[in-house]
Structure formats: C-alpha cells, structure tokens
Amino acid sequence: MRKGNIGIFGLVFISFFAYMAWNNFEIPVLFLGKTKVTNGRIYKIGVTNGLVGRRYIQVVRYAYSVNGKDYQGIKKINRRYSSQRIGNRVQIEYSFNHPEKHKVTGFYSDFKRYTKGEKFHSNETKGYSEITLTNGIFDQIRYGSHGTIEKEIFGEYEMKNDSLKLSPFRFSGDEKNSCFIVAPSERGIKLIDCESNLELTQ
Structure with a gap:
C-alpha cells in the first residue's frame, strides 16, 4: 500500500472515529x-x-x-x-x-430543574407496591417478598381534585389504565386504589 493511500485511510478512519465518538458510538x-x-x-x-x-x-x-x-x-x-x-x-x-x-x-426543555418525585408505598404482608409521580410521568413498581422487582410500568398521569388517573405506555399490550382516590393522611396525602382499595402512603 502506498504512503498516500495509508494517509487517506488514516484520515478517513480518524474522521469516522470522531463522528462516532461525537454520537456516543x-x-x-x-x-x-x-x-x-x-x-x-x-x-x-x-x-x-x-x-x-x-x-x-x-x-x-x-x-x-x-x-x-x-x-x-x-x-x-x-x-x-x-x-x-x-x-x-x-x-x-x-x-x-x-x-x-x-x-x-x-x-424540549419543559422541565429544566431536577424534581424529586413524590413516592407512595403500600403496606402488604408479602411484597409491596410503589408509585413515583414526577412531572406528569409515573413509575409503578411491584416488589416481591424478597425485594425483587416483579413488574414495572411507566406512563403518564393526571391528577384532578381528589382523583389520580394512570395511563401506562403499552409496550407489551397488557398494561391497563388505573385510578386512585387522593385522600388526606397523617404524612400528607395517600392513594386508594379504585378497584382493590389498596392504600399507598407517602
């Protein structure tokens, strides 16, 4: 291979590497x-x-x-x-x-500053549920008895007056909308599942 070709190949390689690095590979x-x-x-x-x-x-x-x-x-x-x-x-x-x-x-810079989400936990005999609300997005996690994550669902939420509506992203197709009643508690507010009456507190 001639020196000129080696130089061109090296320049192309460096340019390609720089492009990939700029785009996090x-x-x-x-x-x-x-x-x-x-x-x-x-x-x-x-x-x-x-x-x-x-x-x-x-x-x-x-x-x-x-x-x-x-x-x-x-x-x-x-x-x-x-x-x-x-x-x-x-x-x-x-x-x-x-x-x-x-x-x-x-x-889009809809939210420029870091916002700590509001967390709610259930108190159950085996495992527990956790819901985090942040800037219109919810993260709902179901933990097993040993603290392992059994299921995690993300989606958008809407809170109006004394109700909370969760609309999950349907990546797998079996996710369903859910609703909670928002009620006062000793630590602030609590969520009560509209179907099971399960309570989640802050």
Whole structure:
C-alpha cells in the first residue's frame, strides 16, 4: 500500500472515529422512504460512564406513540444537548412504514430543574407496591417478598381534585389504565386504589 493511500485511510478512519465518538458510538439511523415527526416523553433517566475526559453521560429512555401504538427508545446525551429531566418532550423522526425505526432529532426543555418525585408505598404482608409521580410521568413498581422487582410500568398521569388517573405506555399490550382516590393522611396525602382499595402512603 502506498504512503498516500495509508494517509487517506488514516484520515478517513480518524474522521469516522470522531463522528462516532461525537454520537456516543451509536449507529446512525438511515431511512428509506417517507418519514414523519412526532413528540415523545422521557420516562426514565440513568447515568453511565463517558469517554475519557467526561465524568458521566445521561442515558434517557423515552416513549412515543404512532397510530395508537406505543414505542420506546434509548438515547445517550452528549454535549450537543443539555441535561434532561423526566417528563421532558422528545422530538422523534420515524419511518412512515415502520414506526419502530426512528431517531431523536431534538429535546424540549419543559422541565429544566431536577424534581424529586413524590413516592407512595403500600403496606402488604408479602411484597409491596410503589408509585413515583414526577412531572406528569409515573413509575409503578411491584416488589416481591424478597425485594425483587416483579413488574414495572411507566406512563403518564393526571391528577384532578381528589382523583389520580394512570395511563401506562403499552409496550407489551397488557398494561391497563388505573385510578386512585387522593385522600388526606397523617404524612400528607395517600392513594386508594379504585378497584382493590389498596392504600399507598407517602
């Protein structure tokens, strides 16, 4: 191989590596055919180690809906975007024929400051339930008797007067809406399941 070809190959490799590093080594999404744009919402945020020189980067999980069907995705946040919060909207470009194929094209700063969610716990003989409410997004977890997570559901909630409505993201298809009565308690408020009368307190 000639020196000139080696130089060109090296330049191409460095450029490709720099591009992938800027995009957190995520494979770019290429669309064939018509695309459309919609908005989703961030429902969970985690943290992972970044590259050399970066302490950490955010990993956000988001949900979006197309024609009544819910989809989800994961995105690592780099310098291009500011820190995100649960409940923020996400702009999604997706394939018209295959809505599950998509890419994030932007974030909305609906919630700029960190907000600690309101947590509610049940008191049961075996295991317990926990509901966290944050910026219009709920995280509902069912724990087993040994503290292991048996089921976790995310979705949007709406609180009006003395009622709370949970509308889950239907990723698997078996998630159902649920409602709770909001009532005063010694520590603030408590939630009472409309069907089972199970109480969750703060």
